[in-house]
Amino acid sequence: MQQELLTLGSERKSTLLRFLATLLAAAGLSGPAPAQRVSENMELMGAIAREIVNCRELDGVDWVEVSAIFAMNDKGSVNESYGYAYDRSGRPHAVAFLYDPIERAVEHYHEWLRQKADKGMIKMLFQFNRETQKVNADFEYDNPDRWQVTPDNIDTIVEELRPKLGK
Numbered sequence: 001m002q003q004e005l006l007t008l009g010s011e012r013k014s015t016l017l018r019f020l021a022t023l024l025a026a027a028g029l030s031g032p033a034p035a036q037r038v039s040e041n042m043e044l045m046g047a048i049a050r051e052i053v054n055c056r057e058l059d060g061v062d063w064v065e066v067s068a069i070f071a072m073n074d075k076g077s078v079n080e081s082y083g084y085a086y087d088r089s090g091r092p093h094a095v096a097f098l099y100d101p102i103e104r105a106v107e108h109y110h111e112w113l114r115q116k117a118d119k120g121m122i123k124m125l126f127q128f129n130r131e132t133q134k135v136n137a138d139f140e141y142d143n144p145d146r147w148q149v150t151p152d153n154i155d156t157i158v159e160e161l162r163p164k165l166g167k
Contacts, residue, residue: 044109045135049128051102057095062087065129067161068097069147070106072122076114078103082149084158092158113139123147129165136165 052058052066063085071080081102084092106124114120123140125147140146149157 040112042135044105044112045126045137048102048105048109048126049135051099051105052097052126052128053130055097055099055102057097057099058085061085061093063093064088064131065163065165066095066127067163068095068126069161070097070103070124070126071144072107072110072120072124074119076107076110076120078106084161086162092162109137125161127163127165129163132165134165136163 052068058066065086066083067086068081068083070078073079078098081097083095083097085095086092106126110120110124121139121141122144123146125138125140127136128134147157147161
């Protein structure tokens, strides 16, 4: 058949190949569907997750999930970071992610989300599960005390911030 294809004209080859592709698709023998491109939103959130994993803040913790809060100033720069890494046993470990690569990824995401003539979010809760590779983000635009850890709420906030991104 290969020899026969070589002797066919290019127009006939094209017609034959289209016919064969249609026949294979109808029989369910076509190749897998092309992978869909990851959305820009997921790419930017993935960049934040990668920087968190690579920053070494979590070294020594057998963590599964992370919740990180990033506060932004009026110019859109990260000026505060805190949160928790939750280990396999569910125990929380206090963490902070004030590392330049993480801050740049968060600031880039903030700028991408921000509407023109809008100050954008003032805080972001970023959650990541390293086993499922799921991410989640929630935003605060008005209340600077949202997600704030205080002596009065320390026992409850740790649970409120716990990601639920498992299987």
